[in-house]
Amino acid sequence: MVSADAATGVLLGLACGDALGRPVEFSSPEQITEQYSTLTDMVGHGTHGQPAGTVTDDTDLALCIARSLAEQAAFDGQDIADRFAAWYDDGPFDVGLMTADAISEYQTGTSWRDAGREVWQRRAQGSNAGNGSIMRCAPHAIAFADGPDKLERVSKQSSAITHHDSRCQYGCVLLNHTIAGYLNGTDDPLTDAIARVEDDAPDELVETVRLVPNLVDEGQLQNTGYVVHTLQTSLYDALTADTAEEAIVASVNRGGDTDTLGAVTGALVGARFGAEALPDRWLDTLEYREELALLSKALATTEIDA
Template sequence: MLVSVLDPEALFLARADSGELTRRRAVGAYLGLAVGDALGATVEFMMPREIQAEYQVHKDMHGGGWLKLRKGQVTDDTEMALALGRGILRAGRVEAQAAAEAFSDWMRTKPVDIGNTVRRGIAHFRQSGETEMPENDYDAGNGACMRCLPVALATLGDDAEAVDRANRIQAHVTHHNRLSDAGTLCIIRMVQAAILGSDKKGLKLLAEALVAEEPRFGFERKRVDNPSAYIVDTLKVVFQALFASDSFESALIEAVNRGGDADTTGAIIGMIAGALHGPANIPVRWSRHLERRIKQEAVSQAHALLALSPFVRSGLVS
């Protein structure tokens, strides 16, 4: 089992942080997710050498890409996280029916992008009313992981089993796969650890615990470029970029310049690095291009979801 970051010692240390600092880290995670998504979307499906030929280093918001996005426009990564957050807030907890309905409502908006596994899961819910897809060895994609931030916030301070259960509830609406579950749970725990004040060494222990449980996630040897949507490829890039960098900006630039599924690697590393470094360290030249409604909902959800969490409700944060 992965090491729990929510042990009594971690919670005791978190008491030393002000409630305001905890909330800022939660906001940093949400804004980091959106910024990473929008930055990476420009170079999604490009090879690193193509990115280099076009931009030398992709480090500014350009928009465009294969989806022909506006500068700062987000994709399904951020939109599905916000949809899940709405579902959790409506239900007051992580609930399968609320998550499935939220995803279905989102698909009705005709989103600019939607993954095949996500589309199939939502269609299954609409046709059958079932909120869990059958387990599938071929559904080890990153679609459940990219949207997991609301679960991390709403379950902050919960016990390990409850966090694991909440992870699977939202994931299995579209992705029912052991590797996807394990990788997504690790990211949830890393975000929670960063919000509680962990440093990068603490986050690396969680990544190493995932590798010990499932060696396919091993990230310390071969550099991964042009990552696919396979959860293993995605998280190898996230871990390599996160642990090789010393700032939010450098982590994001390192990840998205690997190309491939760059909006999702950007979104996932953005939520971790945003919590780790805080919103003040997200470059304004990136965040100012986010659509106002996206930015406002990200901030409001960060506060509202955190308010649902056992960590806040227990009085650990005033």
């Protein structure tokens, strides 16, 4: 039985990391240090010029998925794509290039199953495997925590709506298996997750993640938007920290793609430590706090078809 506190921690942790990182997105570690010493509190303004506690596309798109799963009581790729399109039409202040292109492709009439692939095929190697699907995929880990085969299938299908590359699809699988492992109380969820995918997932992804946490030099961790970098860095911070706050703060203060590093790390430590471990001073200003908590509980307690 999935812990309600841990399930709630996943979505609240994701949103906390996203909101903490939002005002310093694209900043270097040195710029963050110069302005804040260490950024530990929700602040306003900064990148995107939003109030403290405001989330970005990371949480917005995770909410699209969570709402769809809860309302449809099933994984419905077209419904998720429709929600992505409606969100995009509202003019969000932050949206990744590949996500925007894939949604636009879907809006021209391309199937949700094909839109991401069409965009991926047009993209040059090196710009076609961003972290835009791992940042939002955690709701699936809650909904399908007790069904690893279903979880793998929907994680790949959901990623491919915008991010077709196998590194992105299996990045979501690895992340979601790890989160589900924490939700189910397993001793070493990352090792279990790697074992599930190592025969099929891209070698670069598997071997990079396999270094976490003891075989990688922290100084070599990277803060880019490349899915392999984000997954390795967030897993490292989530697995080596003693508290949820420590992990999220470490990820955000690395600079670069701070909102997504914070979001992925936050989902992991939310599952690992539970919602009760997230600081009240963050939650007090967090956008969508109540809805995220309600959706988490719904996903954890409702039988959802895949």
